[in-house]
């Protein structure tokens with residue numbers, strides 16, 4: 481590329497937050513920008529880069545202008561072992577203390593990253609919403625800051641109105657239902673399903689304040705969602721809440737179209753042998769007969785809950801793939817799961833994957849008929865994109881809102897009956913979901929009743945819409961092109977302004 485061309489080319493820097501649910505969609509989005517002619521730099525740490533570098537190299541070798549700029553994570557300074565740079569890899573990863581260490585590490589990187597920004601002189605910063613100080617970095621460079629958070633419009637709207645109007649205050653109990661104000665549908669929830677820092681003010685409330693403030697001071701937001709899925713909420717977000725946004729999802733389907741590396745997306749190791757074995761197992765199953773059970777990248781369930789899931793799946797009689805990420809505290813109870821694995825291998829009914837699954841490959845396979853999900857937005861959207869209905873089992877963060885979207889608005893979700901918003905390491909036996917509830921939800925999801933069939937048909941329609949929206953002329957496609965054009969105009973105006981000075 482000659483220097484004239486590189487000066488004219490739009491340069492966008494992406495700064496992801498180190499957890500798979502945040503990084504994976506941002507890297508997919510960065511790759512889409514590059515595929516649309518933008519010069520892209522992704523700033524991240526060594527261990528995190530190793531989970532996606534192969535795709536970046538491949539895009540670069542195909543002629544796209546994309547690279548990773550590495551920065552050293554201060555692991556030892558924040559009290560983490562060397563190489564632990566992602567929430568997923570931290571023991572007790574979702575405990576407030578450990579999350580605090582990762583966040584502290586990211587904060588310590590502010591100065592070196594700002595030096596990088598100065599060197600790179602980008603035209604725009606796309607940053608995770610969890611890195612609020614970038615709003616000042618962008619202001620120093622007089623460039624737009626776009627924040628990125630891969631979740632639904634629905635959850636963003638619901639969260640906004642709950643924080644604003646506090647409909648959960650002054651209820652007689654934690655389980656009493658309240659209606660979320662200002663939403664286009666009647667959506668009911670209980671206090672227990674809200675995040676603890678929304679229920680009552682605590683240290684985390686203060687942690688989120690600068691994040692919300694930085695959003696209000698940003699140029700806008702990129703949303704991993706699509707118009708056809710939640711246009712009502714896209715509208716509320718843009719009008720009532722006044723947020724400038726571009727819906728460019730589903731980014732995983734778009735960025736990984738025809739990519740054979742999608743099997744190990746977001747993960748360093750790739751085990752070709754294991755992947756082949758899994759695909760052979762899936763190939764041996766009838767279409768839409770397998771339930772895929774996964775709770776995202778962070779959740780580790782306690783032993784008693786794992787036992788209930790195992791029995792529930794067996795009881796349901798359906799084929800299943802279950803991704804098990806063991807709670808580290810229960811190492812001496814592994815015997816039960818190993819026996820279970822042996823048993824379901826023998827009956828050929830189930831397939832256990834330890835720790836990390838090639839999720840996109842499994843969801844894409846015709847044998848997969850539904851998913852049990854914690855309603856993390858990426859998993860939710862990845863399932864919607866391939867037209868799969870879901871058993872909803874929210875655990876923490878905004879997942880209970882996503883459950884309501886799936887069950888009440890889109891009507892493609894069967895709730896398993898989760899009652900309390902809690903991090904996995906604080907689960908209690910009282911909040912446990914029982915085997916009967918799991919088996920019952922599986923029966924509704926994959927059964928032959930009229931309602932079940934209609935739900936599956938609805939899910940397929942959303943899958944079709946997801947495919948269309950990312951094709952040339954589709955909503956998400958057009959939004960991405962428009963956003964890039966707008967950023968180019970801003971670059972031009974800035975250059976003219978500088979010339980005039």
Ligand code: UDP
Nearest residue numbers: 500501776777778836837839856857858859
């Ligand atoms: N993921 C995966 N394999 C796994 C677990 C997760 O590929 O075994 C990917 C999944 O496809 C999704 C992301 O990791 O893209 C998880 O994000 P999500 O929002 O679903 O949940 P979180 O991990 O943030 O709770």
